[in-house]
Amino acid sequence: MIEPRQTGEQQALNELELIELDLLVQGLYRAHRVDLRSYATASLQRRLRRWLALQGLPSFSAALHPLLRDAALVQSLLQQVTVGVTEMFRDPAVFLRLRGEVLPHLATSLAIKVWHAGCASGEEAFSMAILLREAGLEARSRIYGTDINEAALARARQGAYAVESLRLATRNYQASGGKLSFGDYYRVDQGLAWMDPSLKQGMVFANHNAVGDADFGEMDLILCRNLLIYYDREAKSHCFKLLDRSLRVGGFLVLGAQETLELQSIADRYQELSLGSRIYCKTAAAG
Structure with a gap:
């Protein structure tokens, strides 16, 4: 199935979200020394979107201010980003x-x-x-x-x-x-x-x-x-x-x-x- 081509407006919104994501990642590192800078962008973007939905936040830019000031909120973000499937004697x-x-x-x-x-x-x-x-x-x-x-x-x-x-x-x-x-x-x-x-x-x-x-x-x-x-x-x-x-x-x-x-x-x-x-x-x- 051929994916529909994005409009210029959609591309601009995507680019804006990537800028917001970069600012969020840099802010986490500078404020909390939490380093997500090396994570694959698409995977990180997908996981953080899920976290935004759980928190009721509309955008990465809206999340930046509370994350810079709330260490507990940072930990909830890390739960979404870093914890995958784990179990005793997996495989x-x-x-x-x-x-x-x-x-x-x-x-x-x-x-x-x-x-x-x-x-x-x-x-x-x-x-x-x-x-x-x-x-x-x-x-x-x-x-x-x-x-x-x-x-x-x-x-x-x-x-x-x-x-x-x-x-x-x-x-x-x-x-x-x-x-x-x-x-x-x-x-x-x-x-x-x-x-x-x-x-x-x-x-x-x-x-x-x-x-x-x-x-x-x-x-x-x-x-x-x-x-x-x-x-x-x-x-x-x-x-x-x-x-x-x-x-x-x-x-x-x-x-x-x-x-x-x-x-x-x-x-x-x-x-x-x-x-x-x-x-x-x-x-x-x-x-």
């Missing part, structure tokens, strides 16, 4: 490979450092903690979860989730090769499922922007799943370079199903475990 086949092919390699290290870039509310980090415990590696492991969304990080630190979400988590856990009853890892209280506090002992959750902030140490395993899809081409390239600098040779990088190292400048230093697995081993340092 069980990935965790099955981590359990069977990656953790045995990491077991040779005296200390294991795992970074979840774009950890959202922490479900993936808790899934990894369970994997490490069942592999007997928990005592020498450290898990770092980072995100730019402070509200999501607060939920991750709390480790409390909707009971209904745990039904799917139980199925995912079993499909990922889980060795025990998933119910052993949480308790239900006040309508929420609280993860076993001992799982949090080796966890650190922190605010970090994978595009604009500094490298994040020398990791053994980095999971950056379904974060890069938000970014424009230049930001993706910058993020991949940061991930590469943060991963030791012999370490592993895990991407989302729709993400790949193909055509990236760091690709020649990585080998995919199997075609389409999106789990890459770093085979060499930068030249």
